[in-house]
Every structure is written in structure tokens, then in C-alpha cells.
Amino acid sequence: MELIKIGEKTYYIKNPTNIGIYKIDNENVYLIDTGNDKDAGKKILKIIQEQGWKVKGIITTHSNADHIGGNKVIQDRTNCKILANNIEKSFTENPILEPSFLYGGYPFKDIRNKFLLAKESTAIQIENNLPEGLEYFNLKGHFFDMCRH
Secondary structure: OEEEEOOOOEEEEEOOOOEEEEEOOOOEEEEEOOOOOHHHHHHHHHHHHHOOOEEEEEEOOOOOHHHHOOHHHHHHHHOOEEEEOOHHHHHHHOOOHHHHHHHOOOOOHHHOOOOOOOOOOOOEEOOOOOOOOOOOEEOOOOOOOOEEO
16 A cells, blocks of 8 residues: 555545545544455554544445445444445445345345445434535445445
């Protein structure tokens, strides 16, 4: 994973699912998505700590496992909040919903894996609680309440 600066307050971590970073001040950042598993979450935290930053929150674009897989380890280690939009909040808190939705019932063992089943994390609804300078746009289509920041 590599940290790349793309704007005054914006960065991303190059990853199969890129991780956005928005600096709200000199030491606090929001992540946009967290990769596909706890190992991605640990690598993200290492990069953040190397910069001297602290994770204030995670903004979820949508709740597919490859976008929320690092949420739990990051939330457990930093006590940050996770923001998710409507149905994405439900899937983030109840990740069994993703493979169940794809399969049409309780998912059999072979599809309960890190690619389709993230660890649960606690989320709050995106409303007027994004950091100053960020806004989101609803982009329903790829997933139920997907949004972009």
C-alpha cells in the first residue's frame, strides 16, 4: 500500500479498493472506505500512524465487503465513528446481508468469506455530520444506497 497526495487535504492509499483520506486538520483524518479485511485495516492504520494522524471517522461509500472489510479493526483500535447511508448502514452492521442477498437465503459456508462477508461494525447515518468541506451524492445502482464523497 502506498500513500498518494492528490490535493491540499486529500490523499488515497493505493489498494485493490483504493482508500480515500480527507484531512480535517493537522492531525485528524477521515477514511473513505477501508479495503477488504482486517489486514487491509492494519496496513491503513500503519500508514496513518506513520504520518502522525489519527482516524476521526470512516465514511462508507457502500457496504460491499471489499469496501468495509477493514472497518472493524480500525474502529476497535481508534474508537472512530463510521458513517453510512441508509441501507448501507444496515449492511455494515449486519454484513451477513450481503452474501444472503446475493444467494437468496442464508449463505452456505463457501460464500461466507472475506470477499462477501465483512466483520460487523457500528455505523451512524450520514446526515449533516460530514466534516466541513465534504459532501456526498447518492449514486444508487452498484449497491442500494451507494454514495460518493
